[in-house]
Amino acid sequence: FGLMQSAFDRLPIACLVGNRILVVHGGIGDGKWGLSDLWNISRPLTSEKILAKENSWIFNILWSDPIEDGKSADPNTFGVHSSPRGGVTAQFAWNVTKTFCARNGLGLIIRSHQSKKGSRGFDVMHSNMLVRVFSARDYEGHGNDSAVLLITRKKADPKDPSSSGPEGENDLLVVRPQVLRSVMKQRAE
Numbered sequence: 001f002g003l004m005q006s007a008f009d010r011l012p013i014a015c016l017v018g019n020r021i022l023v024v025h026g027g028i029g030d031g032k033w034g035l036s037d038l039w040n041i042s043r044p045l046t047s048e049k050i051l052a053k054e055n056s057w058i059f060n061i062l063w064s065d066p067i068e069d070g071k072s073a074d075p076n077t078f079g080v081h082s083s084p085r086g087g088v089t090a091q092f093a094w095n096v097t098k099t100f101c102a103r104n105g106l107g108l109i110i111r112s113h114q115s116k117k118g119s120r121g122f123d124v125m126h127s128n129m130l131v132r133v134f135s136a137r138d139y140e141g142h143g144n145d146s147a148v149l150l151i152t153r154k155k156a157d158p159k160d161p162s163s164s165g166p167e168g169e170n171d172l173l174v175v176r177p178q179v180l181r182s183v184m185k186q187r188a189e
Contacts, residue, residue: 010044024110064090
């Protein structure tokens with residue numbers, strides 16, 4: 001058990017794909033940290049360190065959730081709010097995501113910590129700057145599909161300036177969901 005816990009204490013907190021996509025388990029919390037802060041987290045990172053008050057930003061990378069947006073959401077919800085999960089966990093609105101991405105030169109945040117009842121396994125949120133993907137179908141009887149994301153590089157068209165990446169990069173990252181249908185939904189149909 002001790003060796004397994006030691007391995008967990010050394011696992012990555014996040015992953016940067018193509019210098020433009022940040023992959024985390026939870027979210028960005030208050031978003032007042034930057035990518036350089038991630039690279040400077042000392043290891044091993046024990047549970048005690050994660051739970052320390054000064055590391056609440058790390059805890060939120062693991063456990064924070066985005067505030068829902070879309071047709072049924074209040075468009076006047078901004079900023080950071082307490083989470084119904086309790087503790088130091090935060091919920092963050094679309095404007096936090098947009099500001100965080102702009103400050104860190106990102107085009108997308110991918111997070112996985114949240115199953116929605118009846119979902120397609122993924123949701124695109126916060127002005128297309130955040131994707132929630134959940135890879136366990138029928139999680140706890142929710143009747144949800146599961147999904148994974150396929151990220152590929154696409155060469156930019158030199159004749160079309162809108163097809164090139166930031167700062168003259170020659171290719172784009174294309175993100176496509178691959179959905180595995182819920183067994184519960186299939187049986188109900």
